Amino acid sequence: MDPAPDALLGELFARSPDLLFIASAAGALLHGSGGLREALGPEVGSGTPLADLAHPDDRAALSAAWSSLLQTDAPVSFDVRLRDGCGVYRPMSCSVSRSSSDRDAVLGSLRPAPAIAQEELKTLRLKARILDALAEHVDPMTIWVLDDDGIYVYHQGKAVAKAGLKPGQFEGRSILDLYADTMDAAQLRQWYDGQVRRGRGEAHGADWDNWLVPLRSEPGGRVDGVLGVSLDVSDSRLVENELRIQLDQIAAQQKVIRDLSTPIIEVWDGVLTLPMVGTVDSVRTAEVMDSLLAKIVETRASFAILDLTGVEVVDTRVASHLIQLVTAIRLLGADGIVAGIKPNVAQTMVALGLDLTQLNTQRNLRAALNYAIRAMTRAQGASLAASPAPPRNPAP
Structure with missing residues (x-):
């Protein structure tokens, strides 16, 4: 007697080296292929929520993608870091779609995200070292970065201490909350129009020469961040004022x-x-x-x-x-x-x-x-x- 088709499909699913899964509409992993169990651990498929395996920083994006899936019949793809059986977070590309026969079931597959080329990785590390070196040694300068929502994701520099702040003190906080008296949402959005800006300003008892540079995740893409470079020019401003006073005095003396x-x-x-x-x-x-x-x-x-x-x-x-x-x-x-x-x-x-x-x-x-x-x-x-x-x- 030939084996039942369902049994054969179950055996195929269990032995498949591909990272396949069936999840509930709530995001719980109900069944996992052999490849998935080997990659993420044997407990996968026993009702473990997919969100529990995701990196904490990726859970919000995962939740947003899953909500989008439940509102459409089209497949949804997203990137997420998932914890494997050894406790290491591995970057994955996930594709999911709702079952046409069971609307409470979600069919999905995972594949390792393309690895960054070694030369590209070296370049990224070099750029990070350059940024940290500038922030650590160039005086008096502060380097800061805002994400798409105006939240500080980087705030370092020797001038930070001169302003009475701690390195990284603003990270995770909104610039609109910190400078509510001098900035509103409309002014902030102007920083994301792709234009490089330069201006003078006063804050924390110091005079600053500020450069604002738009950041894009990919060339030609939309602006999703702002790089700020702020130079403390308080000392040079004092010298400039003193020089102006001296020039005025010289001009007055020449007139006399x-x-x-x-x-x-x-x-x-x-x-x-x-x-x-x-x-x-x-x-x-x-x-x-x-x-x-x-x-x-x-x-x-x-x-x-x-x-x-x-x-x-x-x-x-x-x-x-x-x-x-x-x-x-x-x-x-x-x-x-x-x-x-x-x-x-x-x-x-x-x-x-x-x-x-x-x-x-x-x-x-x-x-x-x-x-x-x-x-x-x-x-x-x-x-x-x-x-x-x-x-x-x-x-x-």
């Missing part, structure tokens, strides 16, 4: 020196003089123009004397500025006088080919003052002559 080197003096009522000493450059000439024109308007001066007695050298641009300054003085209703021009300065001004016919020049400051006083005296005399004579008193 320039003001002292080009004082605008009211030597007579309506007569201003500007003695210029040393090297005259374009910047200094521009500042002189602004100051002198403002002083003319303020004092309602009639004459402004530019005393170049102490100036040895001017360049072509400065000579052009001086002529423009005299023209601007005339536009304000005053007379601009240039006194004390040295021979080499005069040659420079002539070489420019500028129109010097309307330029009022005097030999020295004394001559310029005499010219201004005489001109003012003549103007006052003409004003008196033009005014009507007072009426004579009638004869007694």
Whole structure:
């Protein structure tokens, strides 16, 4: 008599080297093939929950995959680490589908996950060593990584202690809970848009220069993590502020020196003089123009004397500025006088080919003052002559 088909199928299942199983809809292993018992232990198939064999970190993913299986008739595949008979967790690829004849039964198979190539494993270990070395030795830096939900999965670095924290203190905690006062969910999701970001921020009593780099599980895939590199720049910020203060002080001192080197003096009522000493450059000439024109308007001066007695050298641009300054003085209703021009300065001004016919020049400051006083005296005399004579008193 031929053996019954069910008996033959049972014997085939028991002797199969493949990792096959039948489970309940709740996830309990009811029957396991010979290969499965050899791989995971003889107790497999006696109602052991599959979740009890899974690595604790993989149980949530296993539960999600199993729930998806119960909601569809399509096969479901997932990766999971299962504990073998020696207590070692082995990476497995699992494929499951619901039985069409018994809806409370699940048919499944396991196969070892593809082993990582030796060179790839060496590369991964090298990258891990590099990351740990950077975190351990580069000062002052903190390296941190967020998963897809904004949970810290890595938080190390020499700057962690400087911020009053312990290495790994944030791991397993949400960045939204830790920084609820300064960040919300919408801001966090912007970090997962694939853009590299850099910015400055203040936290834990320190100033930070932050780099945010998107992470992907596979090239071209979606962003499922964020790498953060934070540099404590508090010391450099202090140096930067001190340097800025010093530069401001130097600028203020230079302004005082320039003001002292080009004082605008009211030597007579309506007569201003500007003695210029040393090297005259374009910047200094521009500042002189602004100051002198403002002083003319303020004092309602009639004459402004530019005393170049102490100036040895001017360049072509400065000579052009001086002529423009005299023209601007005339536009304000005053007379601009240039006194004390040295021979080499005069040659420079002539070489420019500028129109010097309307330029009022005097030999020295004394001559310029005499010219201004005489001109003012003549103007006052003409004003008196033009005014009507007072009426004579009638004869007694």
